[in-house]
Amino acid sequence: MTDTITLSVDAMGGDNAPRAVIHGACLLFKEHSNARFIFHGRQELIAPLLEEFAVLKPVSTVRHCETVIAMDEKPSQALRKGRGTSSMWMAIQAVKDGDADVAVSGGNTGALMAMATFCLRLMDGIARPGIAAIWPTLRSDIVVLDMGATIGADAQQLVDYAILGSALARCLFDAESPTVGLLNVGTEEVKGLESIKEAGRILSDASGSGFTYHGFVEGDDIGKGTVDVVVTEGFVGNVALKTAEGTARQVGSYLRTALKSNLMSRIGALFATSALNALRHRMDPRTVNGGVFMGLNGIVIKSHGGTDEIGYKSALNLAYEMARANLIEKIGDTMKRFPIKAAPAATDPASEAKPA
Amino acid sequence: MTDTITLSVDAMGGDNAPRAVIHGACLLFKEHSNARFIFHGRQELIAPLLEEFAVLKPVSTVRHCETVIAMDEKPSQALRKGRGTSSMWMAIQAVKDGDADVAVSGGNTGALMAMATFCLRLMDGIARPGIAAIWPTLRSDIVVLDMGATIGADAQQLVDYAILGSALARCLFDAESPTVGLLNVGTEEVKGLESIKEAGRILSDASGSGFTYHGFVEGDDIGKGTVDVVVTEGFVGNVALKTAEGTARQVGSYLRTALKSNLMSRIGALFATSALNALRHRMDPRTVNGGVFMGLNGIVIKSHGGTDEIGYKSALNLAYEMARANLIEKIGDTMKRFPIKAAPAATDPASEAKPA
The missing domain is CATH 3.40.718.10 (Isopropylmalate Dehydrogenase)
Structure with missing residues (x-):
């Protein structure tokens, strides 16, 4: 385990994104100073928020994505449109590439599950993912x-x-x-x-x-x-x-x-x-926000889409804890x-x- | 509709039977003086309770049954053992025979459903009962x-x-x-x-x-x-x-x-x-006690088995209301x-x- 925990965050997922997402990350960082963030989404929307929540700036990277998956998009549509290009996909891809320890999104659950399964693949011996x-x-x-x-x-x-x-x-x-x-x-x-x-x-x-x-x-x-x-x-x-x-x-x-x-x-x-x-x-309900995707070769946490910064902080905190506790290793064990x-x-x- | 509503009651069903059942009937009667009762079960246990809740005595009939269905009996066992003899069966039979408007039991749900379906039969056009x-x-x-x-x-x-x-x-x-x-x-x-x-x-x-x-x-x-x-x-x-x-x-x-x-x-x-x-x-939860068996040619109400007189009163009250509102006719309609x-x-x- 490294000293830092890197969270790969779909900054565009959810009704109050990206503001509530970045604000939630700020709240998490105040409790866990070893948290690092990669935010995926529209640079022009995220950059001003990092000026506002300035404490995040030195510990965050922004990866620009044009494509944003809508809350009502069907999983198959979302995959076609967003594979390799959307903030949701790129948040997961960063976990696959080893750039981050865990991915978090408040986007559409079906699309997130489809992308996570497609990108990270099922663990050996597991036939289907669960939440x-x-x-x-x-x-x-x-x-x-x-x-x-x-x-x-x-x-x-x-x-x-x-x-x-x-x-x-x-x-x-x-x-x-x-x-x-x-x-x-x-x-x-x-x-x-x-x-x-x-x-x-x-x-x-x-x-x-x-x-x-x-x-x-x-x-x-x-x-x-x-x-x-x-x-x-x-x-x-x-x-x-x-x-x-x-x-x-x-x-x-x-x-x-x-x-x-x-x-x-x-x-x-x-x-x-x-x-x-x-x-x-x-x-x-905001204090227990976060569904854990199970059975994949990587940790993905789904936040409620309609939540605020308190809810995002809870989901990010769950992600942080899962990464720190080495969930994937424990499943293998x-x-x-x-x-x-x-x-x-x-x-x-x-x-x-x-x-x- | 007659002036009176007759409830056919399995006096032996449930953990606190027959006392809680008879006590519950007494509470119902105090609110609905046109309620009449047929209690099915052990005469020697029911008779003293009718002395105690004496207001019920003039409006109640006791039909003695030796057999009592246990709470853990399998439906098939219960049917074999209790058909035509048990307090549970006889409570339903009285509805079939037109002696009562509705049956109530706090006994074992599976056995009660099996007996009710066997005795009252499914309505024409309904493939399976529901609760x-x-x-x-x-x-x-x-x-x-x-x-x-x-x-x-x-x-x-x-x-x-x-x-x-x-x-x-x-x-x-x-x-x-x-x-x-x-x-x-x-x-x-x-x-x-x-x-x-x-x-x-x-x-x-x-x-x-x-x-x-x-x-x-x-x-x-x-x-x-x-x-x-x-x-x-x-x-x-x-x-x-x-x-x-x-x-x-x-x-x-x-x-x-x-x-x-x-x-x-x-x-x-x-x-x-x-x-x-x-x-x-x-x-x-005692104030909303009572499951309504649906799809049969007669009304049967299931009370929670573990409830007390307040719970039984609620289940009996639900039975009374269903009979008064002519549930079976409304379903047909x-x-x-x-x-x-x-x-x-x-x-x-x-x-x-x-x-x-």
């Missing part, structure tokens, strides 16, 4: 994947997610053998899809080699933090994440309404201002420890891969 | 189905859920043409499983006949209340519901911790006691209005039916 979320729970943060990189997964792909998720958990939580659960509609062994039951059998046999297999978990086990890594296919993972976000906003709204409901509650809210601010911070690799996948009609 | 949840949202309550009656759904089964859910929404919300959304991983028409896209085309063509088709919705649209009816297959619906329950508990726990964090916040919480109690009541029925289902590998 992992870091999910705050009552116990601690946990890893949940896949968040929608692909739809459907057969048994072997779920096992791959378990390996990838375990490696990520080892980086994040410093746990030697993180616990892994398969998301299902019940915890009994007889329930659920054949693919999940088969993955459970494979993981149960391999438990102890870089992770500890817990068994099936249900939706409410995510918020409880029952396990360190929750494994599911992309459709379910995506719906679960967004449903949880929606519920958190809903409860937050209930609370605001309740505290405004009468004079006494308004007075109470005044007394509790600092506690309520701490709660607001804890529930702020976890894969090597896994005793049985590529057992023939169970034939499950629900598991055919489809692009999200 | 609908009444989901509180920022706008108002909405209907979400399927919650896990079955796993996977092809396009036609999703369309059936849309019809069934619309009828339920018409009963609950008095809306003439409820809005319907298909749960997906994106709102663009190109995204998601083939079965969902095909269902979207069918519903779009039929929009206006008893419901208004909104389009695709995402997980966070549930909590927002974007539509009156959210349609999804059972695995995803089950995970979404449990994830939302887990998130609500998590945020509630964050709030309690925050309000205890310092002296000022404790004082604030004292001032806001009545508002916080109202919030607690609003978030109390919605089906009749639907212009194209039983279009050949799209071949989708992800849609093969599997028992949950």
Whole structure:
């Protein structure tokens, strides 16, 4: 590991780019002075921002790209148009070339995943990429994947997610053998899809080699933090994440309404201002911003496109931590420890891969 | 409709049966004096409770059943053992025989669904049953189905859920043409499983006949209340519901911790006691207890097994309202209005039916 961590940043990705991106980088640098940046995008837009956030200037390089991938572009279009030329592609390419340790973009998820897979290629032994979320729970943060990189997964792909998720958990939580659960509609062994039951059998046999297999978990086990890594296919993972976000906003709204409901509650809210601010911070989705692309020969972090500098700082910070913790090495190590690799996948009609 | 509404109640279903069941019935009767009860279960256990909740005695009948279905019994076992003899079966049978308007049980979901389907049979034109949840949202309550009656759904089964859910929404919300959304991983028409896209085309063509088709919705649209009816297959619906329950508990726990964090916040919480109690009541899962079995020739309501008298009262109240609103008739009416029925289902590998 070098003394510095270099982040390759798509400065044009997201609704508030490039300002929020550069501002977020500035916030990260104030915490981590060994961070270095390569910003990809329009020179004429980025240069003035580096004058404004002048502390970044000595630690940043700008690589000019004319092409910017739109938020609504289809992955195939984006690849045709942006391969080798767009800020998104060049941000990833810098990781491939060894110029940077990690790439970050707030651009269109489908396009970013297509480009990252095309440019960095899948790791040996991994059939499909995944997107992992870091999910705050009552116990601690946990890893949940896949968040929608692909739809459907057969048994072997779920096992791959378990390996990838375990490696990520080892980086994040410093746990030697993180616990892994398969998301299902019940915890009994007889329930659920054949693919999940088969993955459970494979993981149960391999438990102890870089992770500890817990068994099936249900939706409410995510918020409880029952396990360190929750494994599911992309459709379910995506719906679960967004449903949880929606519920958190809903409860937050209930609370605001309740505290405004009468004079006494308004007075109470005044007394509790600092506690309520701490709660607001804890529930702020910007503080847990960042999806980790898993299964590729390089680290790519996806930021929410609609976020601000606080959100970008979180995504850049996640990228920084993943690079510092040597995520790719840890994945390789976890894969090597896994005793049985590529057992023939169970034939499950629900598991055919489809692009999200 | 008769002046009275008769509820056929499995008095033995759930962890706190029969006490919590009878107590819950007593709470319902205090609000709805035209409710009548048939309790199925062990005479020797139920009789003393009717002495205790004496107001129920003149409006209740007890039908003795020796057999009780255990919470962990497999549906097939339960059917073999309990058909024609168990309190669960007999509660459903009374609806079939016309002795009661609706059946309620807090017993094992799989067994209850198997017995209800076997006893009441599927409605003409419906291929599979579903379980609908009444989901509180920022706008108002909405209907979400399927919650896990079955796993996977092809396009036609999703369309059936849309019809069934619309009828339920018409009963609950008095809306003439409820809005319907298909749960997906994106709102663009190109995204998601083939079965969902095909269902979207069918519903779009039929929009206006008893419901208004909104389009695709995402997980966070549930909590927002974007539509009156959210349609999804059972695995995803089950995970979404449990994830939302887990998130609500998590945020509630964050709030309690925050309000205890310092002296000022404790004082604030004292001032806001009545508002916080109202919030607690609003978030109390017992107040929205009850899954509605859909697609059968009779109404069956599933209560959470682990709930108390407040929870049972909610489930019984839901049953009472469904019977009073003539749910079965409204479903028939919605089906009749639907212009194209039983279009050949799209071949989708992800849609093969599997028992949950």
